Amino acid sequence: MSTKAGAAALLFPLAMLVASAAPAAADPALLKDLTAVLILLAMPCGEVVSAKRQADNDHIATCKDGNRYRVFINAEGRASAQKL
């Protein structure tokens, strides 16, 4: 019982830490950046509402209209977007 309580005591802060880390992925500046780059690349989107980081300079952006894009810097050093 005390082991379960101890585990819960450990897991709860961990869960809170993970939960607090999640909104960092939806940094408003990043969402704005992804929205702007999709507009510049003439991709239909409207507005990016959430983003998931894949790697450095590589994100999965979800748009208000439901479209999803992989936004990344390609091997040629260009900002690119691939529709998913």
Next chain:
Amino acid sequence: MRCIAIGLLALAAGCATIAAAPPAAEAPAAAPVVVAPTPARPAQPAHEVAKPAPTPTLDVAALKERLRSTSACGVFTKLALKNQMDDLLQQFRARHQSADAGGVATLRQPYDMLVLKVLAVVQDGDPSLARMISGSREAIWGILADPVKFNALA
């Protein structure tokens, strides 16, 4: 009947107001034509026009640097703008290297589109940069369209 008459009067009054406006607008345009024969007078307005010009202007390299350092947009946006600027510069280079020098005029529309994109991106986060870009639009075009000035960029 009275209502129609009142309506017509109001319409006429409205038209009169609109009609009155063009002469007022034409008056300043007509004035320089009358004054034009005197050489001294056109020179003064030219100086007056030249005085407000000292608004800060940018060249292409300065524009790139300001865009690089502004916090108005993120990494992806900056890179996408840089890519599009480089693409446009490449087109200018190709036009200047070809025999058809007049071909540069066809790049005016893509150039204007790119300037509008840049303005749209920076105007909220960096209004001063947006003003500088807007004020430099013709100066930058002048550099890009002139083969000598363009080659001096590289």
